[in-house]
Amino acid sequence: MQPLIRVIDDDQMLASAGRCLHERGWWHGPNAVEPILIDALGNELRTLIEDDRLHRAGIGRDLEFQLDREVRRDRIFWLDRKQPAQAAFLEQMEQLRLSLNRELFLGLFEFEGHFAHYPPGGFYRRHLDSFSGAANRIVSVVTYLNRDWRDGDGGELVIFARDSCQVAATVQPRAGTMVLFLSEEIPHEVLPSRNDRVSIAGWFRLNASIGNQIDPPR
Ligand code: OGA
Ligand code: MN
Numbered sequence: 176m177q178p179l180i181r182v183i184d185d186d187q188m189l190a191s192a193g194r195c196l197h198e199r200g201w202w203h204g205p206n207a208v209e210p211i212l213i214d215a216l217g218n219e220l221r222t223l224i225e226d227d228r229l230h231r232a233g234i235g236r237d238l239e240f241q242l243d244r245e246v247r248r249d250r251i252f253w254l255d256r257k258q259p260a261q262a263a264f265l266e267q268m269e270q271l272r273l274s275l276n277r278e279l280f281l282g283l284f285e286f287e288g289h290f291a292h293y294p295p296g297g298f299y300r301r302h303l304d305s306f307s308g309a310a311n312r313i314v315s316v317v318t319y320l321n322r323d324w325r326d327g328d329g330g331e332l333v334i335f336a337r338d339s340c341q342v343a344a345t346v347q348p349r350a351g352t353m354v355l356f357l358s359e360e361i362p363h364e365v366l367p368s369r370n371d372r373v374s375i376a377g378w379f380r381l382n383a384s385i386g387n388q389i390d391p392p393r
Contacts, residue, residue, distance in 0.1 A: 179212040180267045183274050192355055193278035200337050201356035203346055208318055213350045215260035217320045220290045220373055223252050229292055247299040251289040272379055275314065283313060288377025293330060297372060299365035304358040304378060312358040312378040319348040320373040330368030334361060348372055
């Protein structure tokens with residue numbers, strides 16, 4: 176299959192992603208994902224939204240899990256292989272996992288990811304993606320599906336430098352852009368969106384869940 180995510184087979188892009196992840200903990204690739212895949216994913220997500228299949232996202236895991244509208248206001252749907260675009264995306268993530276392992280010797284073991292819809296006013300306050308003690312989410316990957324996103328629509332992803340309050344980058348959530356960062360090290364935040372904002376947030380994990388104890392509730 177022709178790679179629909181360029182970083183998989185574009186040696187230069189892959190090397191740059193690997194170097195950035197290693198040296199500063201994050202990488203940002205505009206046009207990293209082919210429009211044909213972005214549009215197919217966007218269509219599947221739109222139908223899921225219309226059918227009311229998304230649910231409110233929470234924070235923390237298991238007993239600590241809570242729905243906190245002051246921390247995040249997005250709705251999510253965990254990707255599965257039942258629909259073709261999601262199946263294709265998951266297959267591409269499998270290829271990316273192998274590429275990153277070759278490039279960085281990370282030993283990434285599996286991928287999990289969900290669609291996210293931030294309605295107007297939606298945000299996600301500054302956070303890390305790996306919960307303390309879990310140590311299983313290693314690399315975060317966010318893919319944006321927003322066609323015709325304009326400056327002024329808000330919803331930027333703010334990436335902070337490692338262990339710091341300093342802003343390292345502000346990323347517009349435009350269709351085709353992909354961001355990779357180290358889940359345990361890079362704090363980040365989604366600024367309030369003024370428009371419907373759609374994306375896929377995912378994680379390459381080091382280990383399968385241990386007796387389902389460290390999985391986020393689905
Ligand atoms: C997340 C997240 C960032 C984004 O879902 O954990 O940080 O830009 N998403 O959607
Ligand atoms: Mn996050």
